[in-house]
Amino acid sequence: MKKDIQIPEVKEVYIAAVQEPHPEFKILDWNIYLINNQPEPIEMVIVVSKGFLNEKTTAQTRHQIKVLPAKSYTKIEWFQDDLLSINNSYSVSFFKNDTIFHRSFLLKANMVKPQALGSIPVMSSLGVMAE
Secondary structure, three states, rough: OOOOOOOOOOOOOEEEEEEEEOOOOOOOOEEEEEEEEOOEEEEEEEEEEEEEEOOOOOOOOEEEEEEOOOOOEEEEEEOOOHHHHEEEEEEEEEOOOEEEEEEEEOOOOOOHHHHHHOOOOOOOEEEEEEO
């Protein structure tokens, strides 16, 4: 039965770490964003995140977005500096046109750093794209 379930390839949906000024503390924070660069909205989005490296693991966090409009983005979570040195996975599932889509993204250990900043689709900010 499981082999009969076909989940189409996810295109133009991304996870990115973006460095932004914190308005209150006047420091730079890393934030994780979900980006929908598709021409249609995505619905019932679930993002599950977890950090890991060798024996170290973090608790899983779950985020729900009812609708993410076309060509838009939303902040998922603040990315603590302690997490920069471990792998961080993001499992993203959503519906579009009554079809379920799923993709896993990975921010590898030490991948998120100011030297790795690049342009991010839809956003006018610089950031690091998850693989």
